[in-house]
Amino acid sequence: MKSFLNQIAEELWEKNDSFDNLIFILPGKRAGTFLKNSISKIVGKTIFAPEIHSIESFVEMISGLSYATNTQQLFELYNAYLNTGNDEKESFYSFSKWGQILLQDFNEIDRYLVPTDKLFSYLSVVQEMNQWHLKPNKTQLIEDYLSFWNNLEELHADFSKNLLENGLGHQGLVYKEACNNLSDYINDTKNKKHIFVGFNALNKAETYIIKEFLKEGKADIFWDIDSCFLKDKIHDAGFFIRQYQKEWSYFKDHPLKGLSDYYYTTKNIQITGVPKKVSQAKYVGNLISNLNKKDPKQIRSTAVILGDETLLNPILNSIPAEINRVNITMGYPLDKTPIAGMFTRLFDLYIQLDSRGWFYKNLVSFLVHPYVQKILTKDHLNTVARIKTEINKRNWIYITPSKLESLFPDSNEGLTLLFSDENVDPSVFLNKVIGIIELLKVKFQLLENNLELEYLYKFYTLFNELKLLSAKYPFLKDLRALQSIFKELLSTEKVNFRGEPLEGLQIMGMLESRNLDFETVIITSVNEGILPAGKTNNSFIPFDIKREFGLPVYKEKDAVYTYHFYRLLQRAKNIYLIYNTEADVIEGGEKSRFISQLLTDENHLENIVTKIAVPRINSIVNSPVSIQKDRDITNKISSVLKKGLSPSSLTNYIKNPINFYKQKILKLEEALEVEETIASNTFGTILHKAMEILYDPFLGSFLTEGGLLGQKQKIRAVVENELLKIYTAEDISRGKNLIAFNVIMAYINSFILKEIQDIKHHNIKILALENELSVRIDVPGIDTPVTLKGTLDRVDEKDGMLRILDYKTGSVLKSNVEVVLWDEIIENYDRSKAFQLLCYSFMYQIINPIEKMNAGIISFKNLGSGPFYFSTKNSRNTSNKDFNITKETLDLFREQLIKLIQEIANPDVPFMAKED
Missing domain, CATH: 3.40.50.300 (P-loop containing nucleotide triphosphate hydrolases)
Structure with a gap:
């Protein structure tokens, strides 16, 4: 060829x-x-x-x-906009959102040598017709709107004049x-x-x-x-x-x-459907590997054409290691680079900063960015991990720069640079960003990370240009305006890769392939909406006016893509077309019409092979997790038994032995997280503590109406004091925390009112509050005594009957505390509340022997139902219940308890997962 x-x-x-x-x-x-x-x-x-x-x-x-940069053009256009017409002007922040479209239109108008007086006259007439109505007088809003369209010709002229005076021009003006x-x-x-x-x-x-x-x-x-x-x-x-x-x-x-006349020569054409972007990249990598194995020389005349340029990074990561020469000559979108995400989050962080500081989730989201971690790492110490740990430990919902600095007595340049208390206006922010870039530059140079340095340099030039222009033009008054222009520029700028174009595998975009020929061509993302790009009309100029003045519309733009696509196929011998089988509005639709055209071309039909490629998926058979008890685990179990088992840890084992293994043997704790709103366990802890404080004056004495009414007045102060140990006053004064605060007070208030009604007919004496118990029992087959421990929320006497009461803030059913078959109590987690009540009674009975007692749960969600007392029944259908817990009851429980502990300690019984 x-x-x-x-x-x-x-x-x-x-x-x-x-x-x-x-x-x-x-x-x-x-x-x-x-x-x-x-x-x-x-x-x-x-x-x-x-x-x-x-x-x-x-x-x-x-x-x-000289060609003006995109940033220069936008600033000059806004300057001309401010000086044109007498209508009310939008802020630079608002203007930047549509200014880019106007730039594109001006550029196209001048490149196509359109007489501006006629075109803008057409436009203003069309807009006036669109705003026509029967009312004689137009509103000020419509007047300003029409004024803008009437002044477009003057705006275009002033904009062009200002650029020419500086020896600059946008592409259209340069052509003109x-x-x-x-x-x-x-x-x-x-x-x-x-x-x-x-x-x-x-x-x-x-x-x-x-x-x-x-x-x-x-x-x-x-x-x-x-x-x-x-x-x-x-x-x-x-x-x-x-x-x-x-x-x-x-x-x-x-x-x-x-x-x-090469197009109809014999060709090998493969059309392959692959699901999603990354799978396309992996498929291309595999394809290149196979081509290289077949003939290494073939790679020199092979080109990978990216229909979607965002595939560049996945493609580069998928190229086989044996391909040692790869040339990239294309522009990679700047907003797709990793460092773009860091600057975007930094903008968001300072825009969201208020008098309370930064919301912890926003700050953590910024901190976990890889480049932020590089900035904050000092002497190989993971500063970010330390900050996250302290935020969780101290439950900081809002964090100020001073709080962050307090964590590090020694100065940290990165921390000072990223976070500051000063008023951050656009000028200060740009200086901050440039300082960050210079700090990262040093770190990347030490790592010899050339790709990141290339990205960094592009951002350095972009922010320096913004800094110079913001000093020249007083448009950027706040960070939102700066962020808006940054995002607009980010979407149009590219990082240009340059390499040795005559060596190795070539990777390029569709436009970079112009005039170049390759024996093997691999084209990715051959989908509608990508190849061709689709009917997007990002313009202020209506379709009919474009047609009238010879400006390109959908037909011409589609023809451009068609030419580039078929020109690549002209001289190629091996053609691989890859499309995404998963139609997606954002990433492109169904397979391209170009593929359909090829499949209907009789001259090439015999040369075409079509197939669908999917990643190989190895099925995984889920089997229950089983942990065998080796000597080390057995020793740890012995240690746990000696140290003490609580009712909750035993019910945890009943629910799922693996949970017990993680908690007690591996000592795995739940990840510490910030509670921005009161969690259910915190809700319960605060309620328990408040109840203890409010009932403490009655310890060892009978409840009285006057005493309870007096404590009722203290509810708010007690609950608020407990909450302030975890949250700030501002945190509990709004939102879900305020609701939770009021719910806790309402629960306690209702309970005390119920107790006042109760003591009118009964005598209630408080014996203990939050009573910590610890007993040792002998278990057959276990050499050392086993410790049981737990905390009783309340022990009292009601008309001479001893009661053990457990507070619960969740829902409780009567069936949860009823026992028919004693085996159920260690096999069925639904009976866990009955198990806990019996466990507390068992421990109390050992320390304070008593003939009989009651044990019940006070559910604050069902206060009207009174305590749910433990009971035994002969059958499930009978209504006859025995609420008394006697020595015989506890002996039956002891048998089940020992059976459970023996199972935990038995080295031959593995920890076997139960399905939740």
């Missing part, structure tokens, strides 16, 4: 003794390197390289202007000026011949420039297209060149040059 650029170089060398007087103009920069390489191979001797330009650099040279200066340039270069190579979709300015050169007879143009696309009158790949062939007078006397 002879590449297009080789073909052109050979043809020109045959007709010219030298390339000295030739100037080549190509669609992009990259093709220039390949053209030089082709010339060097054909000439075979040392010569002066010809002058080679991309069309953009060529037009820039003719115009005498080049057209104005073209005759002078042609006169100055009469001894030179201009060769236009590989163009397709030309804007009107480019068309005018090329036609003027051709008219002078000192130029030539070579098209890069297969003749079959020209002959097919409806194929979009030849849409533009057929138009030029028909409309340009030059082609009445001159044939089209550069045509080829």
Whole structure:
């Protein structure tokens, strides 16, 4: 296969003794390197390289202007907007959200040499018609709206004038000026011949420039297209060149040059559907590996074309290690780089900062970013882990910079740089960001991390430009405006990768492939909405007006994609088209129409193989977790038994032995987290503590109505005091915490009122509150005594009957404290509350032997039902219950308790998981 650029170089060398007087103009920069390489191979001797330009650099040279950056353009446009018309002006923050669209429209209008007076007149009339109504007077809002459209021509003129005064221009303005200066340039270069190579979709300015050169007879143009696309009158790949062939007078006397007939040669075409983005990247990596194994030399003429450029990172991570040369020549979206996320979060952090500080979740989300961790790491100490631990331990819901600094007595440059108490306006923030970049630069240089340094440099130039422009223009008054412009610029900027384009595997975007030919082509994301891009109309100019003035619309944009796609296929021998099988509105829809067109092309049908590729998934059989008890575990169990088992730990074992293993043997604790709202366990702890404090004056005495009424007045103060040990006053004065605060008070208030009613008919004497018990029992088969321990919420006497009462803030059913079959109590977790009551009674009976007692649960959710007392029944259907806990009752319980403890200690019984 002879590449297009080789073909052109050979043809020109045959007709010219030298390339000295030739100037080549190509669609992009990259093709220039390949053209030089082709010339060097054909000439075979040392010569002066010809002058080679991309069309953009060529037009820039003719115009005498420099391209203004996107940031400069936006600031200049807003400056012109403020000085145009008398309507009410929007803030820079609001303007930046639609200013980019206006820039694109101005750029397109000038590139297509549209007479602005006519176009803007059309626009203002259309908008006035849209706002027409029967009322005689327009509102001020509509007046301002129409004023904006009426002043668009003046805005465009002022914007262009300001740029020209500074020797700058947006792309359209540069093209327009080049057209104005073209005759002078042609006169100055009469001894030179201009060769236009590989163009397709030309804007009107480019068309005018090329036609003027051709008219002078000192130029030539070579098209890069297969003749079959020209002959097919409806194929979009030849849409533009057929138009030029028909409309340009030059082609009445001159044939089209550069045509080829390779498209219908025999090709190997594979169309593969792969689910999602990452799977596409993995598939490409596997494909390249197979190609390399088959023929390593083939990789030199292989290109991976990314329909979706965000696939670059996954693709790079999927390339096999044996491919040691990879060249990336494409722009990677700046907003997809890892460091973009850090700056985005930093903006959010300072915008969300209020008088209380930063909400802990927002701060932690920022801290866990990998680059933030690099900034804060000092002397290999994980500063972020320390901060997170302290936030959780101290239950900081809101964190101020001073709180963070208090954690580190020694200065930490990164901490000081990231977090400060000063008033952070745009100027201060930009200085802060530049300082962060300089700190990261040092760290990346030490790690020799060149890719991150490249990203960092791009952000450095972006923020420095913002700093200079914000000093020049007083638009950026707050961080929101700065963030808005940052996001707009981030979405349009790219990091340009450059490498050795003549070596190794080539990775590029669709536009970078112009004029280049490869034997093996792998194209990813061949989906509707990506290839072609779809019918997006990000413009203020309506479709009909665009049509009227010759501006490109959907048809032209689709034809551009079609040309690039089929041009890649022209000379390729091996073609791999990969599409995402999972249609997604954001990432692209169903497979592209290009694939459907190929599948209906009879000339290629026998060359095409279609398939669906899915990742290999190994099925995993879930089997219950089982932990065998080795000597180490057995020793730890002995230690636990000696130290003490509580009723809750035993019921934890009944619920799931694995939970007991994690908690008691492995000593795994639940992750400490910030309680921004009162958790259920904290709710219960506060209620228990408040009840203890309020009932403490009655310890050893009978309850009285006067005494309870007196304690009732203290409820708010006691509960508030307990809450303030965990939260700030501000934290409990709003939202869910305020609700929980009032619920706790309501629970206690209702309970005391119920007790007041109760003591009118009964005598209640408080014997103990939060009584800690610890007893030792002998268990057959276990050498050392086993300790049982627990805390009784309340022990009292009601009309002479001893009661053990347990407070619960959750729901309780009567069936939870009833026992029919004693085996159930250690086998069924639903009887866990009955187990706990009996365990407390068993321990109390050992220390204070008593003939009989009652044990019950006070459910604060069901106070009206009174205590739920433990009871035994002969059958489930009977209503006859025995509420008395006697020695016989506790002996029956003891049998089950010993059986349970023996199971825990038995080395032959593994810890076996139960399904929840």
